[in-house]
Amino acid sequence: MPIRLSSLFLRTLREDPADAEVDSHRLLVRAGYIRKNAPGIFTWLPLGLMVKAKIEKIVREEMANAGAQEVFFPALLPREPYEATGRWEEYGDNLFRLQDRKKADYLLAPTHEEVFTLLVKDLYTSYKDLPLCIYQIQNKYRDEARPRAGLLRGREFVMKDAYSFDVSDEGLAASYQAQRDAYERIFQRLGVEYAVVKADAGAMGGSKSEEFLNPSEIGEDTFVRSPGGFAANVEAVRFAVAADVDGSKNPAAETHPSPNTPTIATLVDYSNQAHPRASGPWSAADTLKNVVLALTSPEGKRELVVVGVPGDREVDQKRAEAWFGPNEVEAATEADFAKFPQLVKGYIGPVQAGAQFLGEKAASGIRYLLDPRIARGSAWITGANVDQHHVWNLTYGRDFEADGIADIAEIRAGDPAPDGSGPLELARGIEIGHVFQLGRKYAEALDLKVLDENGKLVTVTMGSYGIGVTRLVAVIAEANNDTNGLIWPEAVAPADVHIIAAGKDEEPFLAAEKLAAEAEALGLSAMLDDRQKVSPGVKFADAELIGVPWIIICGRGVADGEVELWNRRSGERVQVKLESAVAQLMAARS
Amino acid sequence: MPIRLSSLFLRTLREDPADAEVDSHRLLVRAGYIRKNAPGIFTWLPLGLMVKAKIEKIVREEMANAGAQEVFFPALLPREPYEATGRWEEYGDNLFRLQDRKKADYLLAPTHEEVFTLLVKDLYTSYKDLPLCIYQIQNKYRDEARPRAGLLRGREFVMKDAYSFDVSDEGLAASYQAQRDAYERIFQRLGVEYAVVKADAGAMGGSKSEEFLNPSEIGEDTFVRSPGGFAANVEAVRFAVAADVDGSKNPAAETHPSPNTPTIATLVDYSNQAHPRASGPWSAADTLKNVVLALTSPEGKRELVVVGVPGDREVDQKRAEAWFGPNEVEAATEADFAKFPQLVKGYIGPVQAGAQFLGEKAASGIRYLLDPRIARGSAWITGANVDQHHVWNLTYGRDFEADGIADIAEIRAGDPAPDGSGPLELARGIEIGHVFQLGRKYAEALDLKVLDENGKLVTVTMGSYGIGVTRLVAVIAEANNDTNGLIWPEAVAPADVHIIAAGKDEEPFLAAEKLAAEAEALGLSAMLDDRQKVSPGVKFADAELIGVPWIIICGRGVADGEVELWNRRSGERVQVKLESAVAQLMAARS
Structure with missing residues (x-):
């Protein structure tokens, strides 16, 4: 039966909704596909439901092709399994928590690793039962701080989440590849452009993970690509530590007054004025900027670290969060500085900041970490830990040591790819899929073991694989429209x-x-x-x-x-x- | 592709699960269809999901045949619309409530009248847009006090809920009939036995409502049927007030001591001993039992009422809840009695209980209500409001009046049907569907009006129609099994x-x-x-x-x-x- 507009539950709007930031939101509301109930919470009208159903059908077909079996979990789950893996706390404010009439704690699940693990533990006992891949298409809940852009970042949304269970690492690699292949087929069938990029595993834990990003200016993810095929979310890019340079001819370090130079720009100007260099003018790249960060652990413990980065680069907040996760990261506050008077704001140097000085641990107890670009043997202009003073030619390995590295500086277009595959270009994208090799983290926390061929109990290794179904509706709408409205690809049109x-x-x-x-x-x-x-x-x-x-x-x-x-x-x-x-x-x- | 047991995610159990009370729960777990996550919260394994999907398909087809259009609402909804209709409070402990990170109140919707009403208000403005019937198949949440019997009474469950919108009462009647017919077709296709019974509209409000009950010994609903076709849930049965009898020859009321007769049985024995009757022995049916109930309004206001019922009948708690709803009903406590010393426990009579005595209002302020069987002119043995004393031949209309009726006494097999269609038989059933003519309650509370043919704003009249999809899986399993396992009807078999x-x-x-x-x-x-x-x-x-x-x-x-x-x-x-x-x-x- 045709869909008759004479009776279809539809009202198109000539005006854009006031709160719509992006095309997909604007047009999906105007064309009568969705309506908002609360921030990040939407109702699907008949047309929207038809598009959503077509995407789900394609996802189901490709899951079946990949040998995955469909199940359906509750959205409302008890606290205990998430307590066992630490995620009840780790999720912080992003988790919707509630109590039932008996005051028992529940949550609205943001993802289901724990209960999938427990289900397999309940049903299966032998290596012969594996490999197994099971999935669901189901409502997920995340209490986003800033639900935005319509369906792109919702608080109630539909995900396809799959979980694989294997005995061996090779088995996991094969299960992972099967899902990864299915994702490629799904996005190809949907006509959705995608880049597969190395990803940071973040709160999920695990060893290997890749994201499927839809390149888009409105994406919240930034990723890099090289001509030689390197591709990664900026959070996941890890640069090699720079090779040592010969610092034996570096002049001795000298501390001088440097009045009114609390910023890199003022310091460079002052250096060129007061201490000009024969080989050419100093630049920001010759300075070592020492950034004080406060890390807060999931248990609420606060720790300061100082990170030295080349003065011409900023710290990238997302890369810092990925590096220091599961800690939260923010710039140190005035209160933090007040506790550590040896940190002289604007004039901080590696020595007092907690770094080892000629083998001697400084007294502050604050860890000092270095950007991997800082080569052993290289000399720097940096803070002298005295107000209005800097030190010139301070040489890493000769004058100071560090407690480790922190690869959290911003990435710039043209930076060399970590694998030597050429200069990086930067782009923005929307996350439409994410595949994880979780390894044994969840199986260990929840004691999922099976008997192997020799009758010995072994811990199962797992993968998890997600596609944002409702987000895909928006992604497709975002990429397929003009000033007059939406233009659906044939595969998903209502x-x-x-x-x-x-x-x-x-x-x-x-x-x-x-x-x-x-x-x-x-x-x-x-x-x-x-x-x-x-x-x-x-x-x-x-x-x-x-x-x-x-x-x-x-x-x-x-x-x-x-x-x-x-x-x-x-x-x-x-x-x-x-x-x-x-x-x-x-x-x-x- | 066939479903291969060599790889199907399945483990059958030879033992019954310890917590299973009924066949369907026992067998659905043993045969690998479902698993429990928490009380009343279940996971659907592949086999279970297949059966559920078949039921949903039949429901969708019959909804389409009835002209209903599918939409999909959030389960997580803001408080405000439910506040506007009073149901935020009325649902009491049955509602799962939570707050988001900004401390805004949300709920997990038990049913969606409010937001459907608001959606239609958002989209439609004219009588020309109506009639409209829209529905969803979606997760519902109710924090049941006693989740039990597996899927039969869950806390997270799937419902098909439809809502109709009409301008006129005749339109509503037609929309109601269309859904009612669709329900009959659905249950017939599923091979589910059903009785359509008059129902109490309860917390939903509205004028007319019928339940579809699956006759079953394990059902929580009791319903009555007569040979002449009367059928109703016991909560919805309303008896006519008995016709007056001639009480002019009744002896005068006489109060006598009645030592140690606080119960009907002891009172009847004592009466036959001390005050034998010429026409034959007294029985419980000759006594008027005065039951003190405490009603608590949704706002928390507590009120006592005294209800007079024939001494051979108990008060039916469910009928009392339906009669006095949305108040909660319980037996008066010792604390209640302590506040009203005129209520002499075991010896309460209509006069002091608040009833009018010869036109004079009693001082307690407590309402006195009478069972409709108590005929004006009939004489009774009842309490004298004095410890260890009763009164004989107290005649309704001569010696006392009442403030109204309360039709809350138990119904017994053989009682005459209220419509004169013969003696009632009682049966138990499981509610599988419920259709309501809501009328204008929700449209008024949320101001849903459309322009009529004359350009005048009129309030829309609504119906709501629910089928418990996941409950149906259990109902079918309950009716189709033997000692060896399940026996699915062809329409829903995996x-x-x-x-x-x-x-x-x-x-x-x-x-x-x-x-x-x-x-x-x-x-x-x-x-x-x-x-x-x-x-x-x-x-x-x-x-x-x-x-x-x-x-x-x-x-x-x-x-x-x-x-x-x-x-x-x-x-x-x-x-x-x-x-x-x-x-x-x-x-x-x-």
Whole structure:
């Protein structure tokens, strides 16, 4: 049966919703696909549900092709399993927590590793039962601090989450690859552009992880790519420690007054004025900036660290969070500085900051970490730990040591890829999928063991694999629209063809009915604009807004046996014979 | 592709789970359909999900036939709309409430009248947009005091909830009928026995409501039926007030001591001893029992009422809750009695209990309500409001009045139906569907109005219609099993045929594969027990437990071209030719 606009629960809007920041949100609301109930919480109207169902169908088919079996977990879960893995705390404010009438703690699950693990533990006992991959398509909950951009960052959203269980690392690698391949097929079928990038495993734990990012200016993720094929989320990029340089000819370190130079720019200017260098002017890259960060552990313990980075680079907050996770990271506050008077703001140097000085541990107890670019043997202008003073030619390995590295400086276009595959370019993307080799973290925490071939208990190794189903609706809408509305790819459009009966005469309505019936008989789904007393202009505008890829207009030409076949994407409109219209449509479809 | 038991995520159990009270729970767990996560909260394993999906498909088809359109609401909703209708409070402890990180109040929706109403208000403005019926199949949440019987009373469960919107009462009646008809078709297709009974609208409000009950000994609902076609949930039965009787010849009321007679039984014994009656012995039916109930309003206000019922009947708690709803009802406590010393426990009579005495209002302020069976003019033995004293021949209308009726006494088999259609029989049932004419309650609370034909704003009238999808899985399992396991009706079975390869030889496995391929080619879904090193006995037991309606055994007979076709329900097993087995199965299916 065609979808009749005369009765479809739909109201298109001519105005953009006030709170819409991005095209997909704006157009999905205007075209009657979704409505907001609360920040990050949406209702799916009939058209939206049709698109969502098509995506789910493709996901299900490819999960079946990958040998994954569907199950369905509750969204409301007891605290205990998440307590056992530490995630009840780790999730912080992002977790919706509640109590039942007996004051027992529950949560709305943001992801289901724990209970999948327990389920397999409940059912399976032997290596013969594995490998296993099970998945669900289900509502997830995250209490985002800033739900935004419509469906792109919601608080209630639909995910496909799959979990694999293997005895061996090789088994895990194969299960991971099977899901990764399925993801590629899914995104290809959906016509969604994607980059697979190395990712930081973050709160999930585990050893290897990749993200599927849809390149987009509005993405919240930044990733890098090199001509030689390196691709990673910036959080996951790890640079090698620079090779030692010969510092034996470095001049001795000298401390000088440096009045009013609390910033790198003022310091560089002052250096070039007061201590010019023969080989050319000093630049920010010659300075060592010492940044004080406060780390807060999930248990609430606060620790200061000082990180030395080349003065021409900033610390990247997301890279810092990934490096120091699960700790939270922020710049040290005035209160932090007040506790450590040896940290002289604007003039901090590695020595007093906690670094080893000629083998001697400084008294502050604060760890001093270095950017991997700082080569042993290189000399720097840096703070002298005395107000309005800096030190010149302070040489790493000769004048100071560090407690370790911290690879948290910003990445810039042109930086060399860590694997030597050429200069990096930066791009933004929306995370649409994420695959993790979790390893044995969850199985250990929840004691999931099976008997191996020798009758010995071994801990199972796991993977987890997520696709944001509702987010994909937005991603597709974001990449497929113009000023007049949405333009769905054929694979997910709410209908295959949108047939408009235009005008007041009966003939176009009869022709439209006939074409809809014909199309449906051939297995196409038809949307039929059979509304009476609605002007052709409004019908055309609604068709463009709704975004079915093919439109047929039955208008005055019907009297001469002609209708118009309209390609929504190209805008091309051609006159075709009424009797061959559906055949031509079939031929034109990709 | 057949469902292969060699890889299916399944473990059948030989033992019943310790907490299972009913067959469906016991067998659905043992046969690997569901697993419990927390009280009333379950995970759906692959087999369970298949059955659930089949039910959902039938529900969707019949909703489409009834002209209802599918949408999908969040489960997590803000407090405000439920505050506007009073249900934020009314739901009491049954509502899961939580706060987000900004301390805003949210709930997990137990049902969605409010937000459906608001959605229609958002989209529609004119009578021309109506009638409209929209529905969803979605997770619901109720924090039941006693989650029990597996899926029968869960705390997270799946419901199909539909809502209709009309301008006129006639429109509502038609929308209601369309859903009611769809429900009958759904239950018929599912092979679920049902009775449609008049129901109490309860917390939903509204004017007319009917329940679909599946007759079952384990049901929590009690309903009555008469030979003449009357059918109602006991909560919804309303008896007419008894016609006046001639009390003019009643002896005068006399108060006498009645030592140690605080119960009806002791009072009847004492009466026959001390005050025998010429016309025959006194019985409990001659006494008027005055029950003190405490009502608590949703706002927490507590009020005592005294209800007079014939001494041979108890108060029915559910009928009392329905009658006095949305108040909660409990027996008055010692603390309540302490506040009203005029209520002499065991000896309470209508006069001091708050009833009017010869036109004079009693001082307590407590309302006195009477069972509708108490006829004006009838005489009673009842309490004298003095310790160890009763009064004989106290006549209603002569000696006391009441403030109203309370139709809350238990119903007994043989009681006359209120509509005169004969004696009532009582039965128990499980609520599987509920249809409500809500009327304008929600539209008024949330201001849902549309313009009528004359351009005048009119309030919309609504209906709501629910089916417990996950509960239906249990109801069907409950009605379709034997000592060996489940026996699914063909419409919802996880597969159409269960093909067993028995023994160690290769031939039965090859034959089973061939039959599975044949069956699938003909559009049947096959489950294939292709497990190696599993004994035929275990395979047969699993097949019976899992409950696919038809089983084909490929065993030693395969060498002679023969297999066994087994009807799971009748137990009949016949030898059939291998090459015609699938054809015979097709012919045998209903």
